[in-house]
Amino acid sequence: MPYASVPSGAEAFVFGMRFTVPVLLFARYADELGAESVNIALASPATAGDVLSAVLALPGGERLPRAPMVAVNLRYAALGDAVNPGDEVALIPPVAGG
Amino acid sequence: MRVEIVERAIDATALLNEVAAITNGASVLFVGTVRDVNGGRPVTALDYRAYSSMAEAELSAIALEAEARWTPGTIVCEHRVGSLALGDVSVAIVAAHPHRGAAFDACRYVIEELKKRVPIWKREHYADGERSWVENAAGAQRTHPRGAER
Numbered sequence: 001m002p003y004a005s006v007p008s009g010a011e012a013f014v015f016g017m018r019f020t021v022p023v024l025l026f027a028r029y030a031d032e033l034g035a036e037s038v039n040i041a042l043a044s045p046a047t048a049g050d051v052l053s054a055v056l057a058l059p060g061g062e063r064l065p066r067a068p069m070v071a072v073n074l075r076y077a078a079l080g081d082a083v084n085p086g087d088e089v090a091l092i093p094p095v096a097g098g
Numbered sequence: 099m100r101v102e103i104v105e106r107a108i109d110a111t112a113l114l115n116e117v118a119a120i121t122n123g124a125s126v127l128f129v130g131t132v133r134d135v136n137g138g139r140p141v142t143a144l145d146y147r148a149y150s151s152m153a154e155a156e157l158s159a160i161a162l163e164a165e166a167r168w169t170p171g172t173i174v175c176e177h178r179v180g181s182l183a184l185g186d187v188s189v190a191i192v193a194a195h196p197h198r199g200a201a202f203d204a205c206r207y208v209i210e211e212l213k214k215r216v217p218i219w220k221r222e223h224y225a226d227g228e229r230s231w232v233e234n235a236a237g238a239q240r241t242h243p244r245g246a247e248r
Binding site: 024026027028031071074075076090092093094095096097098 | 130146147148149151152153155156177188189209212213214215216217218219220221231232233234
């Protein structure tokens with residue numbers, strides 16, 4: 001790897017830079033994977049879809065739906081949305097508030 | 099506007115008092131409580147779980163949408179999480195406005211959007227000892243709940 005680090009707050013990604021993001025799991029998804037959060041390793045540029053694919057490949061991931069809702073930094077995200085170092089990702093099961 | 103995910107009992111009267119103002123001619127209070135049966139199956143208790151930080155962010159967005167659409171109105175909302183017994187209040191929403199029509203509409207908007215968008219989950223405990231995560235009919239979305247416009 002030619003780059004040891006990226007300045008914090010940098011807007012531009014460094015191609016191929018490796019980082020990990022926490023992925024929060026809730027309700028049935030947490031039960032299926034046996035964890036309330038997992039760390040997923042990525043290489044920039046990465047997307048929410050990349051995170052989802054990695055989670056689905058974990059043991060138990062085959063019991064999740066193929067296209068669950070994904071949130072990045074507390075907002076619902078599209079699978080093409082970027083995921084950067086420092087982001088918090090979550091898989092959102094069908095909600096049941098009220 | 100104030101919204102909060104709480105881990106204590108909800109005092110609905112306190113929410114009404116919170117919005118009291120002589121400019122408001124109407125305050126509509128919605129209270130959701132834990133029901134003893136779902137889909138014909140007896141329920142003995144419930145656990146509510148939230149992604150609290152996102153739930154408060156999404157609920158804030160919904161309340162601001164309501165206040166923008168029904169100006170000048172005020173929304174306050176609390177949703178409880180944790181273990182709840184039958185009859186406990188799970189959610190309370192007050193919409194206050196100079197006129198009753200707007201207050202009813204704004205209150206209805208907030209509860210309907212909450213049930214579709216806010217990341218809160220419910221696990222029912224049944225009389226036979228089984229437990230199961232349940233889904234709101236409107237919450238079973240598989241795409242972005244606010245569409246692709248954002």
